[in-house]
Amino acid sequence: MADTNPLNNCRLAFIGCGVMAEAIIAGLLRRKLVAPEHISGSHPRQARREEMHVKYGVEMFESNREAVTAAQPEEPNDSSVIVLAVKPQRLHGVLEELKGALVKEQLVVSIVAGAKIETIAEQLLHASVVRTMPNTPAQIGEGVTAWTASSEVTEKQESQVCALLEALGKTVRVENERQIDMATALSATGPTYIFLVMEALIDAGVHMGFSRHVAQDLVHQMMLGAVLFARESHKHPAELRNMVTSPGGTSAEAIYQMEKGSLRTVLSKAVWAAYQRAESLGKI
Numbered sequence: 001m002a003d004t005n006p007l008n009n010c011r012l013a014f015i016g017c018g019v020m021a022e023a024i025i026a027g028l029l030r031r032k033l034v035a036p037e038h039i040s041g042s043h044p045r046q047a048r049r050e051e052m053h054v055k056y057g058v059e060m061f062e063s064n065r066e067a068v069t070a071a072q073p074e075e076p077n078d079s080s081v082i083v084l085a086v087k088p089q090r091l092h093g094v095l096e097e098l099k100g101a102l103v104k105e106q107l108v109v110s111i112v113a114g115a116k117i118e119t120i121a122e123q124l125l126h127a128s129v130v131r132t133m134p135n136t137p138a139q140i141g142e143g144v145t146a147w148t149a150s151s152e153v154t155e156k157q158e159s160q161v162c163a164l165l166e167a168l169g170k171t172v173r174v175e176n177e178r179q180i181d182m183a184t185a186l187s188a189t190g191p192t193y194i195f196l197v198m199e200a201l202i203d204a205g206v207h208m209g210f211s212r213h214v215a216q217d218l219v220h221q222m223m224l225g226a227v228l229f230a231r232e233s234h235k236h237p238a239e240l241r242n243m244v245t246s247p248g249g250t251s252a253e254a255i256y257q258m259e260k261g262s263l264r265t266v267l268s269k270a271v272w273a274a275y276q277r278a279e280s281l282g283k284i
């Protein structure tokens, strides 16, 4: 493996090997950033432990503590990352179990929605913590993950976090946890807004008389193409829209109806409401 790989000599432990942990493990192995023998994982169900071991060759434990211990650095140059990937309601019990099990050099990366860095650090008695907010397209490596780190996290660990999260798609480092709540409302909750728009457009196609699968094919590719075009052209969305809005044409007619129905305001209000909800859930 190349020396430029920040995960060289890094041992990883995944606490809770569900959908997201598997997406990261599969991505790391596919890109040969980590060898399977440097990865350990934990899961309460034996069938899932066997499945992960057979599929990826990683060592699996029933005990979360043992998975962490297996990932401890052995040589002075080794590093170690512990990924917390359980559902939010399981986190408290997991942190209780792991309290005092980590050595100072280990980095904790949490992908658990809503869990604050301070809470994790206090319960684990451990200072180096990174909090992330992925989204569902991460499951196919096309996600975007916002992340932020406690002040104790080193530069080397930060580059390890980037390499790790790139297994899920793109990464964006944000300044603080308030911005994690903002990313929760925009990019993490975002796919649900798009799915709703997608569904409405498919239904509109069916309303005009298309069969559902034709409407679905047209809408899927149209949305994908529009996003790629916007990204590659580097043009403001309004400019792209104006380019196809001829006087008295179909776009002008449709946009008039969308503005009349306050689509822009509804979206803005939805994102703001999700942000406030993320903030209040974080306080519980």
Ligand SMILES: NC(=O)c1ccc[n+]([C@@H]2O[C@H](COP(=O)([O-])OP(=O)(O)OC[C@H]3O[C@@H](n4cnc5c(N)ncnc54)[C@H](OP(=O)(O)O)[C@@H]3O)[C@@H](O)[C@H]2O)c1
Pocket: 015, 016, 017, 018, 019, 020, 021, 042, 043, 044, 045, 064, 085, 086, 087, 088, 090, 093, 094, 111, 112, 113, 133, 134, 135, 136, 137, 138, 139, 188
């Ligand atoms: N999925 C996404 O797209 C997404 C997006 C953003 C954030 N996240 C966050 O990512 C985290 C993981 O999500 P996920 O979708 O991967 O969930 P998941 O598939 O449910 O994975 C969590 C796994 O942890 C296992 N588990 C339960 N109790 C445990 C314990 N005490 N110790 C160790 N493992 C335990 C669960 O087993 P059982 O199934 O047997 O209960 C499950 O397989 C969540 O906190 C979520 O908020 C996910």
